[in-house]
Amino acid sequence: MSFIAPRFSPPERILMGPGPSDVPRRVLNAMAAPTLGHLDPDYLAIMDEVRDFLRKVFRTSNEMTMAIPGTGSAGMEATVVNLVEPGDEVIVCVNGVFGGRLKDVAERAGAKVLALEAPWGETIEPAAIASALEQQPGTKAVMIVHAETSTGAHQSLEEISKLVHDAGALLLVDAVTSLAGVPLDLDALKIDACYSGTQKCLSCPPGLAPVSFSAAAVDKIMSRKTKVQSWYLDVSMLKSYWGQERVYHHTAPINMTYALREALAIVLEEGLESRWARHQLNHEALRAGLEAIGLKYIPKHSLASLNAIHVPDGVDEAGVRKRLLTDYGIEIGAGLGPFKGKAWRIGLMGASSTRRHVMTVLAALEDLLKVSGGSAAASDVYAKQ
Amino acid sequence: MSFIAPRFSPPERILMGPGPSDVPRRVLNAMAAPTLGHLDPDYLAIMDEVRDFLRKVFRTSNEMTMAIPGTGSAGMEATVVNLVEPGDEVIVCVNGVFGGRLKDVAERAGAKVLALEAPWGETIEPAAIASALEQQPGTKAVMIVHAETSTGAHQSLEEISKLVHDAGALLLVDAVTSLAGVPLDLDALKIDACYSGTQKCLSCPPGLAPVSFSAAAVDKIMSRKTKVQSWYLDVSMLKSYWGQERVYHHTAPINMTYALREALAIVLEEGLESRWARHQLNHEALRAGLEAIGLKYIPKHSLASLNAIHVPDGVDEAGVRKRLLTDYGIEIGAGLGPFKGKAWRIGLMGASSTRRHVMTVLAALEDLLKVSGGSAAASDVYAKQ
Numbered sequence: 001m002s003f004i005a006p007r008f009s010p011p012e013r014i015l016m017g018p019g020p021s022d023v024p025r026r027v028l029n030a031m032a033a034p035t036l037g038h039l040d041p042d043y044l045a046i047m048d049e050v051r052d053f054l055r056k057v058f059r060t061s062n063e064m065t066m067a068i069p070g071t072g073s074a075g076m077e078a079t080v081v082n083l084v085e086p087g088d089e090v091i092v093c094v095n096g097v098f099g100g101r102l103k104d105v106a107e108r109a110g111a112k113v114l115a116l117e118a119p120w121g122e123t124i125e126p127a128a129i130a131s132a133l134e135q136q137p138g139t140k141a142v143m144i145v146h147a148e149t150s151t152g153a154h155q156s157l158e159e160i161s162k163l164v165h166d167a168g169a170l171l172l173v174d175a176v177t178s179l180a181g182v183p184l185d186l187d188a189l190k191i192d193a194c195y196s197g198t199q200k201c202l203s204c205p206p207g208l209a210p211v212s213f214s215a216a217a218v219d220k221i222m223s224r225k226t227k228v229q230s231w232y233l234d235v236s237m238l239k240s241y242w243g244q245e246r247v248y249h250h251t252a253p254i255n256m257t258y259a260l261r262e263a264l265a266i267v268l269e270e271g272l273e274s275r276w277a278r279h280q281l282n283h284e285a286l287r288a289g290l291e292a293i294g295l296k297y298i299p300k301h302s303l304a305s306l307n308a309i310h311v312p313d314g315v316d317e318a319g320v321r322k323r324l325l326t327d328y329g330i331e332i333g334a335g336l337g338p339f340k341g342k343a344w345r346i347g348l349m350g351a352s353s354t355r356r357h358v359m360t361v362l363a364a365l366e367d368l369l370k371v372s373g374g375s376a377a378a379s380d381v382y383a384k385q
Numbered sequence: 386m387s388f389i390a391p392r393f394s395p396p397e398r399i400l401m402g403p404g405p406s407d408v409p410r411r412v413l414n415a416m417a418a419p420t421l422g423h424l425d426p427d428y429l430a431i432m433d434e435v436r437d438f439l440r441k442v443f444r445t446s447n448e449m450t451m452a453i454p455g456t457g458s459a460g461m462e463a464t465v466v467n468l469v470e471p472g473d474e475v476i477v478c479v480n481g482v483f484g485g486r487l488k489d490v491a492e493r494a495g496a497k498v499l500a501l502e503a504p505w506g507e508t509i510e511p512a513a514i515a516s517a518l519e520q521q522p523g524t525k526a527v528m529i530v531h532a533e534t535s536t537g538a539h540q541s542l543e544e545i546s547k548l549v550h551d552a553g554a555l556l557l558v559d560a561v562t563s564l565a566g567v568p569l570d571l572d573a574l575k576i577d578a579c580y581s582g583t584q585k586c587l588s589c590p591p592g593l594a595p596v597s598f599s600a601a602a603v604d605k606i607m608s609r610k611t612k613v614q615s616w617y618l619d620v621s622m623l624k625s626y627w628g629q630e631r632v633y634h635h636t637a638p639i640n641m642t643y644a645l646r647e648a649l650a651i652v653l654e655e656g657l658e659s660r661w662a663r664h665q666l667n668h669e670a671l672r673a674g675l676e677a678i679g680l681k682y683i684p685k686h687s688l689a690s691l692n693a694i695h696v697p698d699g700v701d702e703a704g705v706r707k708r709l710l711t712d713y714g715i716e717i718g719a720g721l722g723p724f725k726g727k728a729w730r731i732g733l734m735g736a737s738s739t740r741r742h743v744m745t746v747l748a749a750l751e752d753l754l755k756v757s758g759g760s761a762a763a764s765d766v767y768a769k770q
Contacts, residue, residue: 005650207638265390
């Protein structure tokens, strides 16, 4: 009669999809520390430490830097709904799933959206931004994805940032798959609102969204004429909890914050430049290996953290992915949207960006695709190092 | 030059505030299991198990039962923004902080809100609901708090549910502080939308919000003329991820879901009736003890899970709370709103509802307030058991 639940014992995987990435045991152990109250002085000190660490990882001095209590998409929604008031004209760059999602979120917030599209896999050209800004001179904000997780495209931001600010608009950037894996410097790039997720290059479980707002963005938020449509994501209230006032807003995800604290500590102990260099090296090795076995990259400018490749004709896309999971315990990602059934996405993020991961996935692909030469090509890249 | 973060080691507390409650080591260990991908077949099986367990704990057969990827307030926002379309007439019952928050969230969603107020600490009378429904005959939904965490008031729902449904409206219930601690039966009460939090009577860390929607509520959602204003909380899309389609929406908070799975397993292993009875007994013992040392309850109808009491004249409210924390490691809650500086809130939720917790907090209060007789009175209650 009495109920006994089966023993809980999820399998161990090698996570090389588009996130989550492998989470170090040190982070999982920190997450399992005893829960504190969300207003406990010891917890507030942890929040301060997380904010300090986040500023260093974002490379910003922005006062309004914090972790939104939700996954990366909550970070997207938080930045958009706070910056946008109904009727605001914005430009949204769409060259993949996440640009498309930004457009949807902005429209739900009542924005008048000019969608600037580029083919999936390509990036947005500064000239296209310039002409969109001319076309819509009242533009309040430009929204763009730094690391398009659906295509692996790596967007350059320097020139675009200058154009956007010269036009008097704010720049909002999706850095979900780039933060702590690919060079990003919020203050140097003058980014006004940026969001990320914990489960990518930070190698923390999913559940929090690091965000940061520039002083100009905060000015826009604090001078809104209408309330932010989301109570949960209202930055003017979150500000009072993360700031000196410590006004109760929501019950923070305490143990997730522990995990993020520890993940950020690991990033800072490695050093951002070293971490970026590690991601770049492992990406180059994997790329050499994949190309040696005849696989072609989708984006012209690939992220170091995510490798999106075309599935060769005649190969069973889902079948190979399934065998990677069952025979090797390796997770890679499928294609989304127009790439459904036609692409694989191999992540090399955070703790999953290692020589061991690169050589293991190449060995597995050589085995399953009955090809050779990939491992040797990757090995050559490491040897030249 | 190189950075080494200080060792992460939060202190162990006894959590007897308005949540979070003590989290069993079994739950913390489950949360620290290796992270899986959000589309991994083994993770999808865990989601199915969580959904099954949640249905049992909510006592419902509702298909649309799941965990929203945010804390309790995200659950509130998810239920409200999905059910409400701009211009919809609703009644919101306000007798504390969380009723007030419901009103704010409903207004941000564009609802025309008739606020039905009662003094803080009191509950809403069915007669008041009846007259509000007469006053606003087009009412689409009535929103009410089952367990008002700011006052400890326990709202009865039977009669109100009948009135609401007779008027053709939907019933939305906040069960953040009641689920799994205080009797609640969604199907018997015909509740159409219900949300809770993980960190109260479920004794899981904060970070997820269990929700459930009746078939009538899902009909209303699926026949909306406008998009839900929140992309992140759009139930029509969450439905496709939790349902058979498994359409990627967001990256689920994987490890938090592990914790919730284990916390729900513990609830079901204890049995809901036994758990409710345990909460009731410990509440009665604490109440006898508190009243024996001269402390008075704020609500007429107190929750078993939360004991809100007036701070006696001349007692330093914050000083006593601080000494409980520093000398005893016990967290209790302060008053909110009109009770700021005037109330204490002592939680007996989930794993924090034990004879040991009751006797320890009474002993500590007797020590700090220089009174006696509380422990003996509580002891008598247990002896009669």
